[in-house]
Amino acid sequence: MVAEDKWIGSPKPDGIKGNHTKIPTGLKVRDLIDMEGGIWRHSYIKQIFEKIDADRILSMHISRRFPPDKYIWIHSKSGLFTVKSAYYWIKAREDQNHLPIASSSDQNTAWKQMWNLRVIPKVKHFLWRTCTESLPTKSGLLRRGLQIDPICELCGETIESTTHLFLECRSTLPVWYLSTLRLDLHGQQFGSFKNFLWTMLQCQPIEYIEMLGIIAWRIWLARNKWCMEKKRFDVMKIINEAQRMTLEMYHTRQPPRKDAKERKRPQWIPPPPGTLKVNTDVAVFHDGTVGYGFVIRDNAGAVSLAGARREQKQGSSTILEGIAMLFAIEKALEAGFTGFQVESDSKCLIEGLQGKRKPEATWNVILEDVTQYANMAQCTNFIYVNREANQLAHALAHFPKDVDVNLVWCNEVPSSIEGLRIDDRTQRERNRETVEKMKLLGWWLMLVGTLRLASVWFGFFDIWALRVAAHPLYGCCCSGIHINRSKVNMCRVISSIE
Numbered sequence: 001m002v003a004e005d006k007w008i009g010s011p012k013p014d015g016i017k018g019n020h021t022k023i024p025t026g027l028k029v030r031d032l033i034d035m036e037g038g039i040w041r042h043s044y045i046k047q048i049f050e051k052i053d054a055d056r057i058l059s060m061h062i063s064r065r066f067p068p069d070k071y072i073w074i075h076s077k078s079g080l081f082t083v084k085s086a087y088y089w090i091k092a093r094e095d096q097n098h099l100p101i102a103s104s105s106d107q108n109t110a111w112k113q114m115w116n117l118r119v120i121p122k123v124k125h126f127l128w129r130t131c132t133e134s135l136p137t138k139s140g141l142l143r144r145g146l147q148i149d150p151i152c153e154l155c156g157e158t159i160e161s162t163t164h165l166f167l168e169c170r171s172t173l174p175v176w177y178l179s180t181l182r183l184d185l186h187g188q189q190f191g192s193f194k195n196f197l198w199t200m201l202q203c204q205p206i207e208y209i210e211m212l213g214i215i216a217w218r219i220w221l222a223r224n225k226w227c228m229e230k231k232r233f234d235v236m237k238i239i240n241e242a243q244r245m246t247l248e249m250y251h252t253r254q255p256p257r258k259d260a261k262e263r264k265r266p267q268w269i270p271p272p273p274g275t276l277k278v279n280t281d282v283a284v285f286h287d288g289t290v291g292y293g294f295v296i297r298d299n300a301g302a303v304s305l306a307g308a309r310r311e312q313k314q315g316s317s318t319i320l321e322g323i324a325m326l327f328a329i330e331k332a333l334e335a336g337f338t339g340f341q342v343e344s345d346s347k348c349l350i351e352g353l354q355g356k357r358k359p360e361a362t363w364n365v366i367l368e369d370v371t372q373y374a375n376m377a378q379c380t381n382f383i384y385v386n387r388e389a390n391q392l393a394h395a396l397a398h399f400p401k402d403v404d405v406n407l408v409w410c411n412e413v414p415s416s417i418e419g420l421r422i423d424d425r426t427q428r429e430r431n432r433e434t435v436e437k438m439k440l441l442g443w444w445l446m447l448v449g450t451l452r453l454a455s456v457w458f459g460f461f462d463i464w465a466l467r468v469a470a471h472p473l474y475g476c477c478c479s480g481i482h483i484n485r486s487k488v489n490m491c492r493v494i495s496s497i498e
């Protein structure tokens with residue numbers, strides 16, 4: 001049921017937030033879907049829902065397989081109810097409602113955990129400043145003796161402290177709630193941001209805390225823009241920015257490097273002769289839209305097919321990577337390609353497709369969709385690659401950044417991308433050229449060195465010749481000619497060096 005059930009959004013679905021009045025009673029979700037095309041009924045949805053809900057609905061992925069609906073328990077990865085997950089969920093709720101009393105050893109662990117977060121140093125530093133109450137909020141500045149109006153500029157209701165700004169202000173609370181964290185802080189009492197963070201560190205996975213840190217940081221930046229430049233405090237923009245940053249972070253995150261062999265830059269490896277390889281990738285842009293890119297290449301690295309598309313979509317990075325893969329396989333099938341290898345830099349998705357990882361309930365549907373398409377295309381070979389070996393697909397995913405496109409290119413990639421020369425194979429050739437150039441430089445240096453050495457010897461000869469000319473003991477009838485000739489030789493050598 002559209003109005004009653006919690007069915008919008010992923011990974012933690014929620015109900016309708018806006019006005020219900022235009023929604024017909026008894027309306028079901030299937031009434032919002034064009035069953036033939038397997039897409040949302042855009043205009044109908046925009047007609048009966050408020051924008052906030054319409055955007056959330058339209059950004060949800062619909063499986064064209066139309067699998068039967070099922071309930072999932074969102075507090076466990078598998079989507080199945082377990083007593084353990086229920087216990088942790090209840091505990092987390094209780095912890096959110098009561099102030100934790102952290103011992104000093106707990107505090108040390110919490111600080112350690114905070115500094116070990118895999119976010120950019122700026123975010124960690126910001127979290128540290130927030131926890132130690134050293135951010136220049138209004139109350140912070142007042143404490144330092146500045147004569148300012150201490151009222152929160154976002155809500156205009158009370159004094160702006162760190163706690164108010166992040167945990168109580170009615171302007172910032174929707175950011176937490178509408179983000180993928182689904183954090184409802186209304187009526188919660190944490191006392192301070194530090195207590196809040198410590199509580200979350202105890203009951204939430206590390207990825208959750210990283211997202212939390214990034215969101216808090218984006219709230220602070222947006223607050224500064226509003227206070228200093230009067231730039232609108234845009235909740236969805238903050239969420240989109242945080243999501244984009246998280247995705248970028250996840251992309252650049254590398255496993256710790258162990259030895260020189262591993263440190264070698266990974267490169268695109270061509271498929272076996274006579275076969276094709278598909279590389280896919282995804283990008284999230286500033287306005288919250290998502291770009292998908294793919295490229296199909298043969299053994300020689302020549303492009304057979306490439307594509308890029310942009311759309312409004314929300315979901316975890318694994319879901320988005322899955323949609324990029326669906327896009328690629330669908331276009332490859334349309335062009336008549338089958339039996340190709342599929343390569344992506346999403347470890348979760350690839351391991352799920354390889355059967356090495358149990359899919360989480362939130363991305364199981366997309367995994368099944370990809371599997372079905374892959375079966376149709378007779379491809380069973382899924383490979384995980386590092387981002388560096390997936391550069392062309394990465395550039396194609398970023399291609400629709402400024403233009404709303406849904407394009408496919410045959411036997412080429414867009415000229416702007418060709419201009420970047422980031423084809424992984426070209427990169428290899430460039431490396432080879434550099435080695436050749438270095439060799440030539442080596443020979444040139446050796447030649448110059450030899451000539452210089454020769455010139456020094458000629459110098460010695462010159463001195464000897466002078467001595468012969470000046471000293472009768474060395475008596476030589478043609479010493480004068482010797483001198484002249486050696487000088488001529490020296491001049492020749494010098495000019496050749498220059």
Ligand SMILES: [Zn+2]
Nearest residue numbers: 152154155169
């Ligand atoms: Zn406020």
